[in-house]
Amino acid sequence: MTAYTPPATLEARWRARTVPAAGSHLLWTGCSYLRFRGVMYKPARIAFALRTGREPVGYVLPECGLHGCVAPPHVEDQPGRQRIRAALRAVNGMADRPAVCGHGHDQATDGRFMTDGRAYCNTCLTASRTRPVAA
Ligand SMILES: [Zn+2]
Ligand SMILES: [Zn+2]
Numbered sequence: 001m002t003a004y005t006p007p008a009t010l011e012a013r014w015r016a017r018t019v020p021a022a023g024s025h026l027l028w029t030g031c032s033y034l035r036f037r038g039v040m041y042k043p044a045r046i047a048f049a050l051r052t053g054r055e056p057v058g059y060v061l062p063e064c065g066l067h068g069c070v071a072p073p074h075v076e077d078q079p080g081r082q083r084i085r086a087a088l089r090a091v092n093g094m095a096d097r098p099a100v101c102g103h104g105h106d107q108a109t110d111g112r113f114m115t116d117g118r119a120y121c122n123t124c125l126t127a128s129r130t131r132p133v134a135a
Pocket of ligand 1: 024025026062064065066069070071074
């Protein structure tokens with residue numbers, strides 16, 4: 001997690017390509033990347049850095065459920081998403097997730113939460129996606 005504040009000129013360019021939407025969402029109207037001084041920036045990553053003052057870890061996605069939303073309070077990086085979902089799990093009265101999955105993967109590193117707080121093993125999920133279909 002590197003401290004990072006986007007330069008004011010980059011922020012201005014970013015803001016120029018956003019449009020407010022009902023529900024305090026902020027829609028991105030530009031291309032998938034914002035080019036600034038020869039560097040390509042993902043709009044959602046700028047939104048994240050504007051709010052937190054640091055570089056995001058992993059993918060930055062809107063947690064508000066609106067695809068393409070770049071409202072700084074709505075975007076989260078990978079650790080942020082998992083924190084929110086773990087908290088949701090607690091609120092919903094779900095038990096702590098097991099320390100290891102059925103295949104023995106450490107859930108502190110391999111475990112993820114779905115949007116509703118249900119836990120799953122990312123390593124097992126990835127394995128099931130890459131495994132050849134016909135065995
Ligand atoms: Zn939003
Ligand atoms: Zn597993």
